Amino acid sequence: xxxxxxxxxxxxxxxxxxxxxxxxxxxxxxxxxxxxxxxxxxxxxxxxxxxxxxxxxxxxxxxxxxxxxxxxxxxxxxxxxxxxxxxxxxxxxxxxxxxxxxxxxxxxxxxxxxxxxxxxxxxxxxxxxxxxxxxxxxxxxxxxxxxxxxxxxxxxxxxxxxxxxxxxxxxxxxxxxxxxxxxxxxxxxxxxxxxxxxxxxxxxxxxxxxxxxxxxxxxxxxxxxxxxxxxxxxxxxxxxxxxxxxxxxxxxxxxxxxxxxxxxxxxxxxxxxxx
Amino acid sequence: xxxxxxxxxxxxxxxxxxxxxxxxxxxxxxxxxxxxxxxxxxxxxxxxxxxxxxxxxxxxxxxxxxxxxxxxxxxxxxxxxxxxxxxxxxxxxxxxxxxxxxxxxxxxxxxxxxxxxxxxxxxxxxxxxxxxxxxxxxxxxxxxxxxxxxxxxxxxxxxxxxxxxxxxxxxxxxxxxxxxxxxxxxxxxxxxxxxxxxxxxxxxxxxxxxxxxxxxxxxxxxxxxxxxxxxxxxxxxxxxxxxxxxxxxxxxxxxxxxxxxxxxx
Ligand SMILES: Nc1ncnc2c1ncn2[C@@H]1O[C@H](COP(=O)(O)OP(=O)(O)OP(=O)(O)O)[C@@H](O)[C@H]1O
Ligand SMILES: [Mg+2]
Numbered sequence: 001x002x003x004x005x006x007x008x009x010x011x012x013x014x015x016x017x018x019x020x021x022x023x024x025x026x027x028x029x030x031x032x033x034x035x036x037x038x039x040x041x042x043x044x045x046x047x048x049x050x051x052x053x054x055x056x057x058x059x060x061x062x063x064x065x066x067x068x069x070x071x072x073x074x075x076x077x078x079x080x081x082x083x084x085x086x087x088x089x090x091x092x093x094x095x096x097x098x099x100x101x102x103x104x105x106x107x108x109x110x111x112x113x114x115x116x117x118x119x120x121x122x123x124x125x126x127x128x129x130x131x132x133x134x135x136x137x138x139x140x141x142x143x144x145x146x147x148x149x150x151x152x153x154x155x156x157x158x159x160x161x162x163x164x165x166x167x168x169x170x171x172x173x174x175x176x177x178x179x180x181x182x183x184x185x186x187x188x189x190x191x192x193x194x195x196x197x198x199x200x201x202x203x204x205x206x207x208x209x210x211x212x213x214x215x216x217x218x219x220x221x222x223x224x225x226x227x228x229x230x231x232x233x234x235x236x237x238x239x240x241x242x243x244x245x246x247x248x249x250x251x252x253x254x255x256x257x258x259x260x261x262x263x264x265x266x267x268x269x270x271x272x273x274x275x
Numbered sequence: 276x277x278x279x280x281x282x283x284x285x286x287x288x289x290x291x292x293x294x295x296x297x298x299x300x301x302x303x304x305x306x307x308x309x310x311x312x313x314x315x316x317x318x319x320x321x322x323x324x325x326x327x328x329x330x331x332x333x334x335x336x337x338x339x340x341x342x343x344x345x346x347x348x349x350x351x352x353x354x355x356x357x358x359x360x361x362x363x364x365x366x367x368x369x370x371x372x373x374x375x376x377x378x379x380x381x382x383x384x385x386x387x388x389x390x391x392x393x394x395x396x397x398x399x400x401x402x403x404x405x406x407x408x409x410x411x412x413x414x415x416x417x418x419x420x421x422x423x424x425x426x427x428x429x430x431x432x433x434x435x436x437x438x439x440x441x442x443x444x445x446x447x448x449x450x451x452x453x454x455x456x457x458x459x460x461x462x463x464x465x466x467x468x469x470x471x472x473x474x475x476x477x478x479x480x481x482x483x484x485x486x487x488x489x490x491x492x493x494x495x496x497x498x499x500x501x502x503x504x505x506x507x508x509x510x511x512x513x514x515x516x517x518x519x520x521x522x523x524x525x526x527x528x529x530x531x532x533x534x535x536x537x538x539x540x
Contacts, residue, residue: 088436092454092531102440
């Protein structure tokens with residue numbers, strides 16, 4: 001048995017996924033080196049979550065192959081852990097039981113260890129419903145890391161948190177990643193978050209990789225720095241540039257729809273509300 | 276300290292308050308009987324109902340009938356509830372089972388189970404099976420429906436999470452589906468307990484030679500209104516006890532639910 005590196009390496013080859021007639025991903029190619037931190041951005045509905053589900057093995061590609069450490073992924077990805085937008089804690093299990101979910105041996109010690117990593121050891125015996133949103137996500141983080149995964153997949157896990165809590169969580173995730181060396185794929189709609197955390201920012205558009213940028217700023221990253229700000233702006237420009245080029249894109253039409261809907265709503269509400 | 280004292284007094288009040296209205300009603304009832312507004316044949320005074328109760332208890336008749344009714348209720352509940360629970364799990368977890376069974380179950384469910392009494396008497400006579408059968412049929416459907424509904428409405432996100440975290444199908448069921456369905460299942464249990472007593476009362480009044488329902492019917496023949504009234508009160512009491520038992524069960528099993536959590540002071 002050969003010793004695998006601490007972080008999994010990924011190779012997505014001509015990956016395609018369609019739901020009925022709707023091709024969400026088409027011929028997507030992406031390689032992620034062991035231990036790398038990749039952020040994935042793209043507009044809503046471009047297939048980011050779908051991509052993550054394929055890599056986690058929860059869903060299967062219609063075409064193409066995912067290689068992990070050189071082996072094709074055929075079923076559930078055992079070495080991956082996922083963090084979702086909502087914490088998805090089991091309300092009927094105490095915090096440490098939630099963290100120990102799926103741990104085979106010594107779950108108590110190990111979940112206490114993981115809770116210590118995220119600074120919540122004192123809440124081990126609490127019910128999840130008594131925690132704040134940020135604390136719940138930290139528990140979810142502990143649960144993901146307790147089994148020391150080789151691949152960590154995050155689907156906008158911080159988007160529901162307030163700005164301060166989000167910053168805390170970002171630092172925590174960065175620190176744990178540096179300490180443990182797992183490969184990380186983070187989906188986010190926050191370009192600043194992507195640049196702050198990732199080695200590499202990948203943008204997906206029309207089912208393909210539309211932009212692949214190395215972020216070579218040194219860590220810890222300072223968000224006020226000119227290099228940081230310029231990079232964020234450059235990526236944002238790319239996203240908006242793509243959108244203005246595609247005048248018939250969904251999002252463009254969507255914004256028109258919203259406006260006209262708003263308008264008609266106004267008209268309807270008048271008779272019911274005589275002044 | 277003072278705050279604590281006030282709190283415990285409030286607590287005490289909270290415990291006693293629900294009984295205020297029933298006690299008041301009994302006092303009024305007693306007064307009305309004593310001034311002769313309520314003829315004893317229509318409604319005997321609480322004191323004479325109490326006397327009848329004491330007499331029944333002394334002769335042992337009360338305990339015998341109470342025991343028989345309780346046994347019937349329990350056996351019927353366990354059989355019917357068990358079948359309903361298993362069917363609910365099957366249909367909730369396996370779409371194939373649902374396709375195969377649900378239509379049939381829905382059809383049978385629409386027959387009021389008390390309508391089966393004549394048939395049941397033909398089948399079993401007035402023996403024990405008749406009552407147990409009726410109770411079982413009565414409790415089966417609320418438990419089936421609520422188990423099924425509970426399993427089906429478990430958050431799919433949690434199950435997906437469980438899969439990613441490497442839980443096996445059995446663990447998915449034991450740690451996610453079943454606890455997620457439990458609040459709904461307990462609602463079913465509570466409802467089924469009501470139906471259980473109701474069915475038993477009807478069955479025992481119509482076709483029985485023992486049990487509380489029989490005790491009431493028998494007393495009616497001898498115009499012992501006090502015994503009849505006492506039997507009715509006994510049913511109310513048993514119903515309330517069953518309800519309290521489920522409330523306690525809910526409190527224990529649903530500790531995690533925000534509705535059952537008391538914030539530590
Ligand atoms: N199970 C499914 N069945 C049918 N269509 C689906 C399914 N899952 C996703 N889709 C479609 O695939 C497209 C991409 O969805 P996906 O959730 O991957 O987008 P996303 O990039 O994660 O968007 P967001 O940023 O809003 O989370 C959407 O148009 C969605 O409707
Ligand atoms: Mg998504």
